[in-house]
Amino acid sequence: MNQPCFTLHLPDWLEKRIRQEKPSFLKLEDRMNFVIELSRLNVRHGMGGPFAAAVFRSDDGSILAPGVNMVLAAHCSVLHAEIVAIMAAQAATATHDLSSPELPSCELVTSTEPCAMCLGAVTWSGIRRLVCGARGEDAEEMGFDEGEKPPEWPEALERRRITVVRDICRDPAAAVLREYRAAGGLIYNPHRGFSRQP
């Protein structure tokens, strides 16, 4: 086989964090608090934006794969937290479809509502439930660009039988975005006519 053209390594601190504890959370709020902790750690470790996500089994809350925003660290604009979690979960289960009948029902828990790209990625992933912390507008207030999302995206996902749960621990999730901005964190997406700053 030829050389890989792209390799995704989860950060060492994240691997270690997952190995230590083998996270498993019955309560939805506990799943979200774990993801919010990852978003804060991601900033502390300088990996990229203040965003994290994870794919969990919906039934017992055990983790299939975590994800953090790795755009800057991995030189790849595609690597939003949700995309990393989906790629890692599909690699771990060797399927492009997390709704395969052999798998337990899977959900994506994300510290901030997905951008336009990640909403599309959720649609194709086989994820059956999307659980969101901070709102898209919380991110936009901090200068992040959400892209061209359909205004009624939760209804659009529901029509595709993907359940959407919003505002789980919204305040602590949004607090990480505010801390990032207050600390002068880079808002890096080329957006709004290519001005780089919010």
Added chain:
Amino acid sequence: MNQPCFTLHLPDWLEKRIRQEKPSFLKLEDRMNFVIELSRLNVRHGMGGPFAAAVFRSDDGSILAPGVNMVLAAHCSVLHAEIVAIMAAQAATATHDLSSPELPSCELVTSTEPCAMCLGAVTWSGIRRLVCGARGEDAEEMGFDEGEKPPEWPEALERRRITVVRDICRDPAAAVLREYRAAGGLIYNPHRGFSRQP
């Protein structure tokens, strides 16, 4: 460093095809015809959907990176042709932003208009021009699902200073989609209420 959780290998036949010729095309139609050829080869080699794309330098038409749909082959629903091309181009140039001043202006040439996920990915990539072959509706006629795209997506990209060029070699590009469907190719996206077939 820990083990990679995901590795992207371009298919051997694609690497070989690129090495052989080092494609460089002054005319837009020639860039598109090359991409259409890749979409047809992708079907012949059984990699996934009948879709291909490539990132070119806009000025001299030399290729930065090719991409083909690898969803089935790589067990990853994110790996649409446009995403593969963007990831490979950013890995080759070691930047998350293809609009960096050190780089020549880059364009993404895609055999079929991007789905909702890939439109989002184009927005964040730093690509300055999007060149499309077949229309989204050509793909939808064959049973592919484009996701929730804003109806006026070309105007939305233009507002972000990404030029959109449509209908370049639309007929030969759409012919590959028809051939794929006629040959009984799998339409794999979990869509329209999770029915797997168009």
